[in-house]
Amino acid sequence: MRRVRYESTGGPLFLEEAPVPEPGPGELLLRCEAIGVTLPVVRKVTEAAEPIALGGEIAGRIMAVGSGVGRFRVGERVTGLCFGHGYADFAPVHETMASPVPDDADAVDAVALVRSGLVALGALSAARPEPDETALVTAAASGVGHLAVQLARTRGAARVVGAVSDPAKSDFVRALGADDVIVYGQDDWGASADYVLDAVGGDLLTPAVAALAPGGRLVAYSSGGGTVQAYDLIVGAKSVIGFQTARTARGEPELYERWRRELWRLHADGALKPSVHGRFALEDAAKAHAVIEGRENRGKVILVP
Template identity: 40%
Template sequence: MRAVQFDRYGAPDVLHVAERPVPEPGPGQVRIAVEAVSVGHAQTQMRREVFPAPMWKPVFPVVLGGDVVGRISAVGPEVTGLSPGDRVGAFTLYGAYAEQVVVDAATVVAVPEELDAAEAAVLPGTGLIALGVLRAGQLAKGETVLVHAAAGGVGHIAVQLARAAGAGQVIGTAGESGKREFARAVGADAVVDHRSPTWAEEVRELTGGRGPDLILDGVGAEVLQQGVRLLAPGGRLVFYGSSGGELEIPRVSVMDLIGIKYVTGFALSAWRLGRPQEYEAGVAELTRLLADGQVKSAVHARLPLERAAEAHTLLEARAQLGRVVLIP
């Protein structure tokens, strides 16, 4: 089968197509014939050797993972409830930039037949992260939400989900004007330019001086530090990634937390393993919202495997509106 791999860390051009053996599923695993795989910032960090997760222990040559949609092509021992031909999605750290990928059956979610593969690739990972951070932040109806990187893969879904959940005001951050327009188009009431040195003051002004009740932060670094100060009394900040490239959480003064402010982290795997019933309910809810068209997954580009380097370049330039997807 064809797969995109890299033999050393470096720029996007280290990615190249190679022939690899078709993987066989082991106990508790299934193999998926890939229809689409979503490319995320985490994979660009892995390629550059700056991904912080302790489970990332690659052996070269590496085939990157991601959000995959396809059909089960083989089922390993000890797997029940799944059969060849089932249309499914899954998130995996390895092996997804390929025509076939093996994943743990426990991570698989059903994908409705009527959903376009590239759009449905949001379901197993990116979309569930957006839903999960809102759950972790305990969004209540009428509250104000600040979504950082509101034109990105997680961000544009989070804006729509916050709106569907009854948020009173949804504010986004984004860079260039096209991204700000896109974030407004998917449901943000206002979008501020995160490159402005006064972005936090602009957000505070938009909230009447109170600050947001909930901040969704996948950027980190100084953005997180400023976010803690910006929160309304009783506000919550949910941190779920470091697309800004800084892996250390900045120093936060305890005085900034005195307003009964809460900062927590979110990881999709922790949600699935730690709160399985809530996770399953989230999968069902997101599937319904996507199938009903209440939430729409924006696909910026659909690229063949041979153009994986271009996909990474788009993300690192922050040039995408929504998501970039590879089609084997």
């Protein structure tokens, strides 16, 4: 089979021939139909001290199952998170991280909707949204962010504000349903948000906390790190909540499944529309990474073997 690999920090990425992996205990072996490209993986390629396996979101048909698998069978289609080599023709997914894909659903739509949607919906749920509140979503044009903008409205937000890195993304975010768009670097975001869903972290945490109304909540789910000053929270009785999808998938599988069903229902009803920025062949993985690195994407970036 083919897979994408690199040998030193920063790349370059290249295709190589590798043996088809055997599924381990509790694992499903998928023939990959679509692979999501994410900012955390791109960051690791450029920043990690040692090369990593290019894992992430994949969708495909189950070709083999490991010992102890009880929820899925060979031939079924699923989407899930691969912690090994996911940029490949075949890749393993643990069954606890897998969700079924409807027979009539496109694999690209499944990757764009389910994994990113689970992150967006989980972060939104962590914010404990109330009807008629104001939501602020950072990285609002990203694979997760563009779904979070739409989901905030389905959960009753009266006003949704999207924050982006480039004003050229404003029309895209407004078309998703955002009432206003702000651009990183503005001195005063002036959002008075009841909650912020933050996928960026780093230096952006300070203006994001400042944009919260008194009693507001910031949900942090980025891989970008960053520091929040305790005083900035105390004076406005604000709070910061950390969210990680994997923890829910492993610790609360029933909730994880309810979220998955809600995503497909909203998609079927037309209330949630995943956007795909581009589809790239495996051999063009470096081009897909460049789109993410350059913050060019409007929606999800996908590899299609």
